[in-house]
Amino acid sequence: MMALCFLVLFALVFTQHSESRLTQETFKNAFKNSPSNSNVDNDDGTIWAVLVAGSKHYENYRHQADICHSYQILKRGGLSDENIIVFMYDDIAYNQQNPRQGTIINNPDGQDVYQGVPKDYTGENLTANNLLNAILGDKTAITGGTGKVVNSGPNDRIFIYYADHGGPGILSMPNGDDIYAQDFISTLEKKYQMGTYKTMVIYVEACESGSIFDGLLSNGMNIYVTTAANPSESSYATYCPGDSVISSEFQTCLGDLYSVSWMEDSDMRDSRSETLESQYQVVKERTAEGGSVGSHVMQYGDNELSGDPLSLYIGSSSPNSFINNQNNATHHNTISNVDQHEADIVYLKQKVLRAPKGSMERKEAQKKLEATLTHRDQIDSTFQMIGKALFGDDKGHEMIKTVRSAGKPIVDDWDCFKNLVGTYKTHCGQLSTYGKKHMRAFANMCNAGVQQAQLAKLLSQVCVNKFN
Incomplete structure (x- = not known):
C-alpha cells in the first residue's frame, strides 16, 4: 500500500515538473521569436554588427548613406546600439552642400536614414587599425572613438558591412593606411581561432572587392561573404544626378548599386523567411542587369551558410514602409548606373552645370x-x-x-x-x-x-x- 502511494505521489510530481518545464520552454522560445528581442537567436547568441563607410567628402555621399540605411534595417530587426558598431566620417549630414541639412537619404524618395545612427568612430578615428581591432574585440588597441568593440562569444553571430572605394587587394580608409586583404583575412583568422563567434556574414561594396577574398579566405571558418564585384572590375554607384527620378537638388549619387540592392530587398521582405542565398540571387540579378554598366556579385567562404535565414544576421523584421517599395521597384528598372571611378566626375560636372x-x-x-x-x-x-x-x-x-x-x-x-x-x-x-x-x-x-x-x-x- 505504501509503495502504491509513493508511485502516485511520484507521478503527480513528475507531471507537475513536466508541465512547468514545458511552460518555461514554450515561453523561452516565444521570447526568442519576439521581434523586439531578435538579436538573440535560437542558440542564445547575440547578433553583432560592424558597419563601415570608408570615405569622406560630399562627393562620396553615397557610402555614408548606405551605412546609415543599413543601421536602420538592423535597428528595425531588433539589434541594440551596444551591439552595432558604426565607422563613418560623419561629414555629410551637415555639409554645407547638403540641400537637406541634418538629413541623409539613400534613394530618390528622400526617407531620412541618418537619425539615431551611433557615432562610434568618426573623423580622424576612422582608421584601419581601429576597425580591425574592433572586429577582434581588442579594446586596448583602439585609439579614440567610443571604444566599442565586438565583444562576442562562441554562440554569437557577426554581420560586417563595408561600403567605399577599393582597389586590387585593398579597401580604402580615409585616414592612414588602407586595409590590405592579407591583414583583413588575418584578422578574420584570429577571430576564428579565438572561438568568439558561431558564424559570420560579410557584405563588401567596393571596386575589385572580390580580390579581398579570392584565394585568401579559407573554407571552414564559418564565414560567408558576398562582394559587389569580382577581383578585376569596378562596382557601380546609383541614384545619380541626371536621372529623371533623382531630385534636381542633389549633385551627387545617393547610393551604390550592390548596396541599395541588398538593403531595399531587406526592406521589402521578411528576414525570417528569406535566406542569404535567395538575397544573393536577387542582388546578383539587379546588380548585373545594367549589362555593360553592372558588376558581378560574388560569393566566397562557406557557402553552406547561404541557407541561413537573414534574420540570424540582420535581426527579425517583416516588410515595412520605411522605404517606398513600389517606387523602388520602378526606379531600379529605369535609372542609369555609374562606374565608381566616374562618380566624382559626375559630381564635378554637375557643379559646373549648376x-x-x-x-x-x-x-x-x-x-x-x-x-x-x-x-x-x-x-x-x-x-x-x-x-x-x-x-x-x-x-x-x-x-x-x-x-x-x-x-x-x-x-x-x-x-x-x-x-x-x-x-x-x-x-x-x-x-x-x-x-x-x-x-x-x-x-x-x-x-x-x-x-x-x-x-x-x-x-x-x-x-x-x-x-x-
Missing part, C-alpha cells in the same frame, strides 16, 4: 574638373611608363594589367606588395582614389620578381614632380 554662367563659382568648378581629368591622365600614363620600363614596350601594358586566374590571390608576397606601394608614395605621392585602380600593377611586379630598389630607381626618374 553654377551661374560666367560666375566665379562656375570657373572654380570647371578648374577643379579639368585638374581632376588631368590628374587621371597623369596617373594612367605614369603606370604605362612604369610597365614599359620594367617589362619592355611589347609586354609592359600586359604585365601591368594581367589578372590572375580565379582562386589565386593577386600577389604571393604581401610584404613585397606593401613595400612597392610605399616606394611609389615616397617618389610619386599618395595614390588617389582613382589611382588605386592600378594597385594590381604592384602585385604583378612582385609576382614577376621586381625588387624595391629597382622600382625606386625607376620612380625617381619617372616622378620628378609628385602629384596626388
